Amino acid sequence: MNSSLYDFGMIGLGTMGCNLLLNMADNHFAVIGFDINRSKAEEFEASANPDTVVKGVFELSSMVQQLKKPRKMMMLVPAGKPVDDVINNLLPLLEKDDIVIDGGNSHFTDTLKRIQFLQEKGIHFMGIGISGGEMGARIGPSIMPGGDQPGWNQVKPILEAVSAKVNGEPCVAYMGKWAAGHYVKMVHNGIEYGIMQLISEVYDILKRGVGLTNEELHDTFKNWNEGDMQSFLLEITADIFTHKDAETGKGMVDIILDKAGSKGTGKWTSQNAMDLATPIPTIDMAVAMRDISVYKDERMTAAELYGRNSSQMIRDKEKFVSQLHDALYFATIICYAQGFALLHKGSGDLDMNIPLPDVVRIWRGGCIIRSALLDNFYSVYKKDPELSNMLLNKKIARLLKSKEKKLRMVIKQATALRIPMAGFTSALAYFDAYCSKQLPTNLIQAQRDFFGAHMYQRIDKEGMFHNEWQPLPEHANEEEPEQKP
Numbered sequence: 001m002n003s004s005l006y007d008f009g010m011i012g013l014g015t016m017g018c019n020l021l022l023n024m025a026d027n028h029f030a031v032i033g034f035d036i037n038r039s040k041a042e043e044f045e046a047s048a049n050p051d052t053v054v055k056g057v058f059e060l061s062s063m064v065q066q067l068k069k070p071r072k073m074m075m076l077v078p079a080g081k082p083v084d085d086v087i088n089n090l091l092p093l094l095e096k097d098d099i100v101i102d103g104g105n106s107h108f109t110d111t112l113k114r115i116q117f118l119q120e121k122g123i124h125f126m127g128i129g130i131s132g133g134e135m136g137a138r139i140g141p142s143i144m145p146g147g148d149q150p151g152w153n154q155v156k157p158i159l160e161a162v163s164a165k166v167n168g169e170p171c172v173a174y175m176g177k178w179a180a181g182h183y184v185k186m187v188h189n190g191i192e193y194g195i196m197q198l199i200s201e202v203y204d205i206l207k208r209g210v211g212l213t214n215e216e217l218h219d220t221f222k223n224w225n226e227g228d229m230q231s232f233l234l235e236i237t238a239d240i241f242t243h244k245d246a247e248t249g250k251g252m253v254d255i256i257l258d259k260a261g262s263k264g265t266g267k268w269t270s271q272n273a274m275d276l277a278t279p280i281p282t283i284d285m286a287v288a289m290r291d292i293s294v295y296k297d298e299r300m301t302a303a304e305l306y307g308r309n310s311s312q313m314i315r316d317k318e319k320f321v322s323q324l325h326d327a328l329y330f331a332t333i334i335c336y337a338q339g340f341a342l343l344h345k346g347s348g349d350l351d352m353n354i355p356l357p358d359v360v361r362i363w364r365g366g367c368i369i370r371s372a373l374l375d376n377f378y379s380v381y382k383k384d385p386e387l388s389n390m391l392l393n394k395k396i397a398r399l400l401k402s403k404e405k406k407l408r409m410v411i412k413q414a415t416a417l418r419i420p421m422a423g424f425t426s427a428l429a430y431f432d433a434y435c436s437k438q439l440p441t442n443l444i445q446a447q448r449d450f451f452g453a454h455m456y457q458r459i460d461k462e463g464m465f466h467n468e469w470q471p472l473p474e475h476a477n478e479e480e481p482e483q484k485p
């Protein structure tokens with residue numbers, strides 16, 4: 001066998017790794033995949049289309065040796081220690097100028113450390129976000145590369161070929177310096193958490209408050225997905241309601257336990273937003289609601305204790321469904337706006353230089369949060385790439401103003417029925433606070449100064465001030481008299 005035959009190597013032939021590599025093969029690249037599990041390597045090779053150049057191996061050195069130089073390889077392994085293990089195993093096999101990509105959901109700060117570590121050894125290490133799940137990897141994901149420019153130039157033709165396309169344009173672009181690829185993917189996932197939470201709240205109120213059946217839920221989401229909110233998440237939601245459990249004949253969704261797991265990217269987004277003092281309450285709330293869902297036993301007890309089950313129903317179904325549509329439209333825009341605001345802040349504060357218009361552009365296809373709404377956002381950011389918050393744009397303001405009233409009506413109904421709509425409520429609170437000329441934070445400043453002398457600013461002159469809010473108790477500063485034996 002020719003000793004340098006392959007254009008691209010993959011480490012880890014799980015579903016994502018396997019599918020992405022087969023996608024590359026379909027796009028006429030010669031590919032080689034490694035998995036420690038021999039049967040996975042064999043299955044991978046067997047699943048390739050005829051006339052593609054595909055090889056599966058179960059020795060890492062064999063994969064590395066058969067790659068064209070500079071070698072281009074990606075690992076798709078779980079985040080954390082497995083990534084470091086792969087790097088350590090690879091190091092003795094690599095040469096200067098080789099390109100190593102982490103295509104998983106690694107924390108961007110880990111990626112930053114790895115970039116610096118491998119840079120010293122002459123290796124181009126890149127953190128790349130890949131979105132679209134198993135199917136996306138096979139037929140065209142959205143790809144978010146960041147960091148090393150020479151590395152990016154080398155892998156660009158391959159990634160462009162395998163990515164999703166919108167109007168013929170590939171859904172892959174350089175996302176900025178350092179760990180920008182993984183940072184952008186993290187925020188993508190934060191937005192994903194937020195939108196999933198909003199859709200789940202819609203489901204809850206349509207089921208418990210309106211009494212829709214699974215068939216009606218399917219029809220509603222399908223109908224919405226055919227309109228101005230069309231999105232991948234609405235599409236799969238509509239589909240979910242058509243599935244039946246083979247064992248019981250019940251709707252699949254009805255036999256699934258209401259406890260949501262997570263791998264951490266939503267939490268990381270919230271943690272980073274707190275670090276950068278950038279409010280993203282709809283995403284925070286989505287993380288919190290997944291967490292609260294896990295306390296099933298306590299929820300069962302509390303439901304009994306507080307008698308939470310309301311038997312009231314919403315009467316005018318059609319009117320409410322239409323209000324709910326507009327409420328979801330509004331809250332979804334707010335969720336994206338929060339994510340974009342964080343990207344804007346992170347871009348500057350973390351020295352990544354993230355091109356917001358390109359982020360929005362490549363999210364229009366292939367990724368989990370793709371939606372018709374992104375076309376609107378793209379036109380906004382194309383005109384104003386440095387926009388700090390999308391809510392400041394006149395076009396977005398027009399869209400939000402047309403739906404605002406409906407959101408308030410929906411939240412009122414939900415509150416009366418005791419159905420939690422925490423994502424929607426947080427979106428509205430964010431909007432109301434962001435659009436308030438005056439917030440009650442003057443009082444918070446007064447309180448801080450009262451008990452802690454933390455100082456405050458005044459509305460009428462520059463500087464920091466302190467007020468003597470209360471006289472200190474008498475003798476408070478006097479020294480204790482010496483005790484006589």
Ligand code: 6PG
Binds near residue numbers: 367
């Ligand atoms: C994607 C997804 C993908 C994965 C999430 C799930 O863009 O393709 O976001 O990366 O499904 O990591 O995250 P949770 O397990 O935390 O929900």
